[in-house]
Amino acid sequence: DVLPPPLFIGFTRQWPMLLQAVVSYITAGWPASGIYVVENTGVHNSNRAGLLSLQNPFFLNHTTLKRLGVNVIQTPVLLNFAQMQNFFLDMAYQEDHPYYFYSHQDVLVFSFEDGPDQERRPGDREWEVYDEEDEKATVTNPPAAGEEGYRTIYENCLREINTTVARGERWGFHWFQYDHLTLVNRAALEAVDGWDSMISYYATDCDMNGKLTMDGWTMKHRRAGIVNDVSSVMTDLEALYRNPAVVPGFVDPNPLPPDQEKSFKEKGKWKVKDGSDGGKVYANTTVMPTDPKAYFRILNQVGIDMGAYKYRDGDHQRNRWQKSQQGGLGEPYYYDPEGFARAFQLLTEAGRRIYSEKWGHQGCDIAEKTQLKLQDQWRVERDFE
Numbered sequence: 001d002v003l004p005p006p007l008f009i010g011f012t013r014q015w016p017m018l019l020q021a022v023v024s025y026i027t028a029g030w031p032a033s034g035i036y037v038v039e040n041t042g043v044h045n046s047n048r049a050g051l052l053s054l055q056n057p058f059f060l061n062h063t064t065l066k067r068l069g070v071n072v073i074q075t076p077v078l079l080n081f082a083q084m085q086n087f088f089l090d091m092a093y094q095e096d097h098p099y100y101f102y103s104h105q106d107v108l109v110f111s112f113e114d115g116p117d118q119e120r121r122p123g124d125r126e127w128e129v130y131d132e133e134d135e136k137a138t139v140t141n142p143p144a145a146g147e148e149g150y151r152t153i154y155e156n157c158l159r160e161i162n163t164t165v166a167r168g169e170r171w172g173f174h175w176f177q178y179d180h181l182t183l184v185n186r187a188a189l190e191a192v193d194g195w196d197s198m199i200s201y202y203a204t205d206c207d208m209n210g211k212l213t214m215d216g217w218t219m220k221h222r223r224a225g226i227v228n229d230v231s232s233v234m235t236d237l238e239a240l241y242r243n244p245a246v247v248p249g250f251v252d253p254n255p256l257p258p259d260q261e262k263s264f265k266e267k268g269k270w271k272v273k274d275g276s277d278g279g280k281v282y283a284n285t286t287v288m289p290t291d292p293k294a295y296f297r298i299l300n301q302v303g304i305d306m307g308a309y310k311y312r313d314g315d316h317q318r319n320r321w322q323k324s325q326q327g328g329l330g331e332p333y334y335y336d337p338e339g340f341a342r343a344f345q346l347l348t349e350a351g352r353r354i355y356s357e358k359w360g361h362q363g364c365d366i367a368e369k370t371q372l373k374l375q376d377q378w379r380v381e382r383d384f385e
Helices: 015-027 062-068 081-094 132-140 153-167 186-191 204-214 237-241 258-264 292-310 337-359
Strands: 007-011 035-039 071-074 099-103 107-110 171-175 181-185 218-221 226-229 312-315
Touching: 007 015, 007 081, 015 035, 015 062, 015 107, 015 237, 035 081, 062 071, 081 099, 081 181, 081 186, 081 204, 107 292, 153 171, 153 181, 171 186, 171 204, 181 186, 204 218, 204 337, 226 292, 237 292, 292 312
Parallel strands: 007 035, 007 099, 035 071, 171 218
Antiparallel strands: 099 181, 107 226, 171 181
16 A cells, blocks of 8 residues: 655754644644654654753653654754755655655644635745636635535645646645645655755755756645744644633743834734734633634634734744743753854854855845756856855
8 A cells, every 4th residue: 555645844942833733733634643753853862761851942742742643753863954854855765755745843734624715824925726626626715624525734735746646747846835834756856866965954945946946847836724834832732622611822932022022013014913912812702612613713813823923023033932942951962052043043154155155146046047057056156246
């Protein structure tokens, strides 16, 4: 039997964010057995042996994930983003998966439980459709839960594979909100020699996307469900299980000082609804509706607000959650959290410089703005000062 494609979720730090993402996938209909959390912490067996405290940024609870039915894979050492992508690729080879999915841990996902969802989220792109029927099924009028033709986000993702293969396209990635949830064609990555591990973090996607385009592999923005790019955590994950005793809300794990927060609260493009920020519950009520769709509408709005909160100051505060845990001193394989953040920044800057030297170009548009080919890498003069 052919096994369904796995969903890889990489984890390095901030356990509450990971747990939220995993539970949201499960409650949206993704089989727990098909989710593979890749522990990429560099602490070796410390989490498996329960040696780290909750405030250690690299803490991960293996017991909780196993109880949820999720698989946990451990990298032998701490990998950068590009190396972890190559690790996903290697796992696909080992398990003979021609296609696989990967997701980030800072997401909150839902299926189209209430039917059409026309909300424009900060991470959304223009959705690409194949024809009128496809547009209706994925964008303008997907059936709601309980209606004929309803599909979960997981079922839509499997449909995407079948549709794409049947169309005979030469494709590399299908993004379901850029790479917050991505379908990967292993053959495409093999054709362009995988991810460049020297370009460790940001800009490595520019490198990969450029290489795929140069080699004639397509990338599409498709819709399979609701994906919220978030930086906060829900006050109680029981809300994702539609517990009527729980009123959804969210908290910022690393809030700004009040005076800084106030300074840009009103200027952001993405507005947070009143009553949803700062850990307050969504509605001024202690009783949630028993009707599943009514409950979902409130839950969905909380997700929208969590995404708006992440981008309330543009891109400036979107990754503050990564610095929310500062403990772990004296525990195995301790790394100073502030030092880790600074080292990450330096590696990112170095990766961007490597990218620009490799292609002689600084923008994330080497395929569109240059005439370069794959064989030109590291052989071109700069087109910048």
